[in-house]
Amino acid sequence: KRIKLHHSPFTVLVEGNIGSGKTTFLNYFKQYQNVCTLAEPIEMWKNCGGHNLLRYMYEDRERWGFTFQSYVQLTMLKQHTFQTNSSIKLMERSIYSARYCFVEKMIRDDILPPPSASVIDEWFKWATSNTICPVDLIIYLRASPEVVYQRMRERNREEEKSVPLQYLREMHEMHENWLYHKTMFTCPAPVLVVNADLDKSVILEEYRKVTPNIFSTCLSVLS
Numbered sequence: 001k002r003i004k005l006h007h008s009p010f011t012v013l014v015e016g017n018i019g020s021g022k023t024t025f026l027n028y029f030k031q032y033q034n035v036c037t038l039a040e041p042i043e044m045w046k047n048c049g050g051h052n053l054l055r056y057m058y059e060d061r062e063r064w065g066f067t068f069q070s071y072v073q074l075t076m077l078k079q080h081t082f083q084t085n086s087s088i089k090l091m092e093r094s095i096y097s098a099r100y101c102f103v104e105k106m107i108r109d110d111i112l113p114p115p116s117a118s119v120i121d122e123w124f125k126w127a128t129s130n131t132i133c134p135v136d137l138i139i140y141l142r143a144s145p146e147v148v149y150q151r152m153r154e155r156n157r158e159e160e161k162s163v164p165l166q167y168l169r170e171m172h173e174m175h176e177n178w179l180y181h182k183t184m185f186t187c188p189a190p191v192l193v194v195n196a197d198l199d200k201s202v203i204l205e206e207y208r209k210v211t212p213n214i215f216s217t218c219l220s221v222l223s
């Protein structure tokens, strides 16, 4: 009797701070034909009905925090429920990092008033209470704040030009609490930590190391 221990498709979340190399990681796995990669829908956040919610959020987090995170949650739900025939689905971030890292940070910074936080949380609890957001593995691209700050500056994304190093330090701690120390919230799947500080000249070798975990089907045969 054989039982399946994972969902179809085998769903992998690529998580990490701003500038930790998620896009590079996703692009590396594009080379495999049975992998469906879903990049973070940042273009949708930059144009929701003609509004650049990402820019509004960074310009005034109190005023636009809820609006932005509410739309992020919808776009992430769309990605989680995206149907593919590929055997593996690789997602950049998720509804989980939305809630446990970014929304949680806004709550702790008093950016998100409790009533707004409750509304986002009710959507999150509904979305994750049934099987519409399945996860089988989380890849945590773990990078130091100073390294990702440098990369963010070099990438020079218009909306991020005023993001300070301190914010990246705090977002690093949110990721550490959730995915490394696991002191905050539950992890919806096993976590594989990748040293994302490595220079791009050697980082692909580091990504290659986790391919067995992504491509191994975790079928177990019961005697």
Ligand SMILES: Cc1cc2cn([C@H]3C[C@H](O)[C@@H](CO)O3)c(=O)nc2[nH]1
Pocket (backbone or CB within 6 Å): 018, 040, 042, 054, 072, 076, 093, 094, 095, 097, 098, 099, 102, 160
């Ligand atoms: C799920 C999720 C992704 C995400 C990204 N961001 C920001 C961080 C980066 O500056 C930009 C692209 O990741 O959007 C955010 O504020 N809240 C988010 N929530």
